[in-house]
Amino acid sequence: MTYTVAALYKFVSLPDHKNLQPWLKAMGDMLNISGTLLLANEGINGTIAGRSHDIDAILTYMRADPRLSDLDVKFSDSADQPFLRFKVRLKREIVTIGRSDVDPTCRVGTYVQPENWNDVITDPNTVLIDTRNDYEVAVGTFRGAINPNTESFRDFPQWVADNRPQLEGRRIAMFCTGGIRCEKASSYMLGEGFPEVMHLKGGILKYLETQSPKDSLWDGDCFVFDQRVAVGHGLSETDWSQCFACRMPLSPDDLQNPSYRKGVSCPHCADADTDKSRFEERQKQIDLAQTRDMVHLGRQT
Structure with missing residues (x-):
């Protein structure tokens, strides 16, 4: 059996997120979905897997809420079930940067579509930053990207503070696995006074899914948080x-x-x-x- 893997997120005000938890958990269990969904006041984030029609059903259920009607989802396949169970967790943040003043629903950088990404990151005035953790970067990254060597996303604000001189006056371009971390990082950097901040729409996964390997500026594979461990171009499973x-x-x-x-x-x-x-x-x-x-x-x- 082939399983459909859906990586999804959206920054949106969900003051009733605690009430959504039992309904999403019940629906996922009924459809035999596995994976994890995170709910917070600032939105929803997660990766889930199941049979394709069951994934379609739970996404239809979520999108019935007008606030999630345009939920950002990236699909890939797995030969085996990549998760052990299904969890719906309540969090303070759907991706933790540890700064209460960072709100992507109010302020966010410029989205760059995957087909335009190469032009942005080859511009000599662009500073390219990988916002992922050090062990993820070790599996693969974009050519010329700065590795902040962070152990968690919480470390990113301190890295910016420590490296501000080399970043000021430059155009900032950032990326992450699915787009959520760099979107929040762009909100943080705009708040810190950096005027031109861009990030890859859909993240590395969307780039690897849509861009030709012969034109790619990606080196290596992309670490994913499930039992596939890493994927390559076309989101095919690799040997990690x-x-x-x-x-x-x-x-x-x-x-x-x-x-x-x-x-x-x-x-x-x-x-x-x-x-x-x-x-x-x-x-x-x-x-x-x-x-x-x-x-x-x-x-x-």
């Missing part, structure tokens, strides 16, 4: 995997490293103080379930 212990993405070369032990450790965490005995037992149970053609984690479908 992920360490269960530290959750770091692993390349094929990492899997050949002597410190890699499936489900237990990898080159990034082999020397760390982790509960390796518990991870070893977990991997034994997974291997045993596979020999019996059973699902160890997640839904039986």
Whole structure:
């Protein structure tokens, strides 16, 4: 079975978001949807997966709310169910920057469509910033992009403050996986007095989906927050995997490293103080379930 993966978000005032949670959870469970949706006063964000007609049904349900009628959704496919269960969580922010004065519903940078992105980022007066975390950037990024080396999106405002001299007087262009982080980052930077701030509409996923590989300025693959780990052009699955212990993405070369032990450790965490005995037992149970053609984690479908 092929599963449809839908990455979605929208910044919109949802003062009743707590009331929406049980209805969305019930609908997702009824349709056998997996993944996570985040709800906050500032909007909705998440990635979900299921059979294509079930994804269509839950999106139709969400879009019946006039505030979500133009919900931004990016689709891709997965050969396996990429999530274990379905969760609808209440949050203070749908993407956490930790600044209450940042509101993309009031102020946001200029959207750049994927077909125009190459022209923007090859302009010598443009500073190109990858707003994702360091482990995501390690999997792939746009040529010439600055890596802020942040461990979380909360670190972005401090990075801007520390690097303001090299950013002032330049046109700022930013990108992230699906568009949500760079949209919020653009609102922050406009509030900090940067006059010309742009961001990639639909994020890396939309660029990889729509732009020809021969014209692409993207190097590597794009990390995604599900069991596919990373996708390439055309949003096809790639050969990256992920360490269960530290959750770091692993390349094929990492899997050949002597410190890699499936489900237990990898080159990034082999020397760390982790509960390796518990991870070893977990991997034994997974291997045993596979020999019996059973699902160890997640839904039986």
